Amino acid sequence: MGKMQTMQEAELDALKAIIIGRFPDLTGSRFSLLTQGWDSIAVDVDDRLIFKFPRNEIAEKSLIREISLLNVIRPAVAMPVPDIRLIEASRIFSRHQKLKGSYLETPHYERLPEEARENLALCLARFYVDLHGLDRDTMRAAGASPVEAWAKPDEVREKALPLLSGDLKTQAERIIASWADLPPDPYGETYGFFDGHGWNMAFDHESSRLSGIYDFADSGFGPLHRDFIYSNFIATDLTERIISNYEALSGCPLERTRVEVLTGAHRLWELAEAVDDAPRVPFMIDHFAYWVAALR
Template sequence: MEEALLLRRIREEFPNVTWTSHRYLTHGWDHVVLILDEALVFRAPRTQAYRNALANEARLLRYLQPRVAVGIPDYVYESADGSFAGYRLLAGRELDVATFGRLSDTARERIAEQLAAFLTAVHETPKSVARECGVSERDPRRDHEDFVRDVEALVLPRLASSEVEVIRGFLTELAAEAKPTRSTSLVHGDLAGEHILWDADRRQVNIIDFSDRSIGDPAFDFAGLLANGQQFAQRVVDQYRGPKDEGMLWRARLYFRRIALETMVYALQGYPCTFEEGRAEFGARFRV
């Protein structure tokens, strides 16, 4: 939705909402965002599929609200046609690698504790509740087959033979973990630094963007944490009380490396990232 149209729609549907300044953000993959007076966040899905899912996202978050100690969006404004919705801004700085690197050990420990408790609550959500909120179930074998097809068609022809060899070995490892019989749970689906906010004043973690929620391997939600190091991810796993098995962190490392290949695929499919970014991630995460 274009900036002027979204502003007009907010005025029409919610006449009691007033503001003096706004920021319009378009770098998100699935939604455009308007921030009003640094106090309210309105999100408008880019596609019909995400528009159809927005009301269910709000419904799921209302279920989770009293069950998690971290801050999560509370959609107090929902348009009649489901094309946009708004919540009160959650404070904090994105927990990217640079921000994490400047934190004290005490702050890192507190973040690990809060993330572990959050993931425990999310992963212990009854799957019946998730399904009632429209959450779809991932098919690990089909996901893997689609991923391999895209990598082979789009990425491998652009890489050196030595890189191709490394990726083929990795895909074999990944295939061994694509088991339809593995225990699953509700997952956030994109728990990376840009969706983890650290409010240093309140010593509070806030989590945003549940657009990629699904029923899948709980290890997915630990993959993004590895950007801040194995030790940090291990600390979260150690304090996590949800469904856990000995191979969880191993699979999270596989998924973390997979992200680099996904970035290259997405770039070539027209998403707002670059092939060079993915290749740099590939070099760092695969050490090639």
């Protein structure tokens, strides 16, 4: 633990030097290393600014693409989203004002009163309506591309089922069979977020209100119903409320059974993807088990 802490401190010192070199007015500020993502390392400054440092060339391209997408999204949605500025130096990085708040996870949601739950669902439903209404050609020109494809049901069945037993295996078999039988999405493909879990939300726990959404690197074109599965990481109650509000705002009825099947399929796909990464397997099994329990 001590060695890991020392490495993180050294990394933070190096990034702090880069930031101050470009923004000397931040010399007396408080710097902290945020939970490190796959693509970038993020530094929080004074709980006010976020600086992101891509890890490699692929991550640099992803950041540049995200900035381009947000420049189209920001004026078109009611939901606050980051206003990211690219800083071109010896090492490319970005800067944006931090959205007030922190993650929204299941225990937080369960403590919310009825009014706050409904307000949250309405805000998210409006967000999805706004996103899904964006012009496809405009988003494509801004850099949007198809979202990551999942493995086929037969491949997921082959990899995931041997990792499960008992009721979990039975439920997995049922979900995969239902997934394999799903016809194409009735609304086809749309530009969407496709990452709307609570770890991409800035939730103000003092006011019990959503301050904004961030991390659009995984956004793109995909089946419309798939955009509604990620809030199930928070609570099925939230997803149902989002769908109900979305239907009222858009006039488009949604298939709840499809969202349910796709949620289970997504978790089984993630489990299948982890088959060669032994430490991740128990974590992914727990994710699937949580979903199965939520269906009861």
